[in-house]
Amino acid sequence: MKDKKLRKEDLVKMQPDELAALVLNLTSIVQTQNEEIAELKELVKLKTAERYCPSSEQIGWLFQELEILDTVLSSQPEPDQTTEVAAHSRKVRERVNACSAPADAPICDVFHTEGAADTIVGKDGIVLTRVEDKIIDKLAMIPRKMVVERHHYPQYKALDVDAGKDGKKVLLPAKTSALGASPSLVAGVVVSKFDDHLPLYRQEEIFRREGYFLSRQKLASWVITYYEQLLPFIDYLKKRIYRSAFISKDETRVSVLNVKGPSGKVSKNGFMYITIGDTYDVQTRKTHSLVLLDYIQGRSREVLFEDMGKYGYTFHLMTDGLKGYLSYDKHCVCWVHAVRQLKKILKLNKHDIHALAILKEAAKLYDIDEQYRKMLRCGEIPVGQFLATRNVRGKMFLPECGRDVLLSHGNDVFHQCGNDVFLDYGKKVFQ
Numbered sequence: 001m002k003d004k005k006l007r008k009e010d011l012v013k014m015q016p017d018e019l020a021a022l023v024l025n026l027t028s029i030v031q032t033q034n035e036e037i038a039e040l041k042e043l044v045k046l047k048t049a050e051r052y053c054p055s056s057e058q059i060g061w062l063f064q065e066l067e068i069l070d071t072v073l074s075s076q077p078e079p080d081q082t083t084e085v086a087a088h089s090r091k092v093r094e095r096v097n098a099c100s101a102p103a104d105a106p107i108c109d110v111f112h113t114e115g116a117a118d119t120i121v122g123k124d125g126i127v128l129t130r131v132e133d134k135i136i137d138k139l140a141m142i143p144r145k146m147v148v149e150r151h152h153y154p155q156y157k158a159l160d161v162d163a164g165k166d167g168k169k170v171l172l173p174a175k176t177s178a179l180g181a182s183p184s185l186v187a188g189v190v191v192s193k194f195d196d197h198l199p200l201y202r203q204e205e206i207f208r209r210e211g212y213f214l215s216r217q218k219l220a221s222w223v224i225t226y227y228e229q230l231l232p233f234i235d236y237l238k239k240r241i242y243r244s245a246f247i248s249k250d251e252t253r254v255s256v257l258n259v260k261g262p263s264g265k266v267s268k269n270g271f272m273y274i275t276i277g278d279t280y281d282v283q284t285r286k287t288h289s290l291v292l293l294d295y296i297q298g299r300s301r302e303v304l305f306e307d308m309g310k311y312g313y314t315f316h317l318m319t320d321g322l323k324g325y326l327s328y329d330k331h332c333v334c335w336v337h338a339v340r341q342l343k344k345i346l347k348l349n350k351h352d353i354h355a356l357a358i359l360k361e362a363a364k365l366y367d368i369d370e371q372y373r374k375m376l377r378c379g380e381i382p383v384g385q386f387l388a389t390r391n392v393r394g395k396m397f398l399p400e401c402g403r404d405v406l407l408s409h410g411n412d413v414f415h416q417c418g419n420d421v422f423l424d425y426g427k428k429v430f431q
Helices: 008-013 016-048 065-074 161-167 183-194 200-209 216-241 306-310 340-348 353-378 383-397 401-417 421-429
Strands: 119-121 127-129 155-157 168-170 246-260 266-281 286-296 316-319 331-333
Touching (some): 183 200, 200 216, 216 266, 216 286, 246 353, 353 383
Parallel strands (some): 246 316, 316 331
Antiparallel strands (some): 119 127, 155 168, 246 266, 266 286
């Protein structure tokens, strides 16, 4: 084949078997030549590569490598320089068990003792006798189990033949009864999305890995349907929370897409409006805490007090220093917001005497506040006297000390904070 040059006419005359053999032969030749070319390229690269060594300007000789090696081996290494460091002590941290489980967690015994001998002989010839078993507790996880619930609903059909399809009727308890998802599945999707921060497309992948095809569009449709059915429950929760004798409110800014507010104005900023209240059951003598999260646009006084006016709440309200709340006659001061600026100072300087002095006195008021809040929830003191009693008790506990610390150290803290947040809060507490 090397001596004879193939032409197009020769290839046309060949049989299919001859053509196949020719292609295989040429392929083998090309592969061999490619390997030889790769080897030659590697040899050229090694031949032309520069040897790694210091430049001639950095060494005092230009002789053979053996002479350089002999000089290096005969040289004495310079001793390491040391410095003395003052002795210090380190606080021993309390060891915390990094692996724990609830006390009522189910226990499943796994035995590895089947076929174990009563005695064994070690490598050193010592005979060991079996005693009590060594027990090691390990946390295990059982994958979630999904089942298909087959619901049976009563169905009726008209006896009239002319009724057609309209003659059938199925008694469904709710709109969600016709969905292909049970409440437990939708609840798991909601918890995974809003608490575990798993978007619906990731949950779709998880379901698919387990063998179930549930598109994220279908998951979103189920969540929206259940949300619409639970909307009346929000009004029930608000009625319960505004029956409390004492509530706390705060708002957190969140970034949203272009959402139209009640006025029709498009806004990119909104607020999660948090309301916390407690209800006390006289018969069971138990306190139930309720936390309500609502979405609002803007923090005008009309928006902040909309639900309080709607549900007729006229009792005590604890918030931060937002001006919209200050005009409320039963407004309580939040010390968490008051000491926030002081904690920022202590992050920079843990030994700031002014911030430490005010924090020390402010901490004493937490016990007083919690004590009277419990009394208010339990009905031991009238609702109308809560704020006055709390104020009097605080002044009795800190008659002049707290006021003096605030006034003497407040100006120093003011210059470090760069604002008058703490001074405004502190003066309102002792008014």
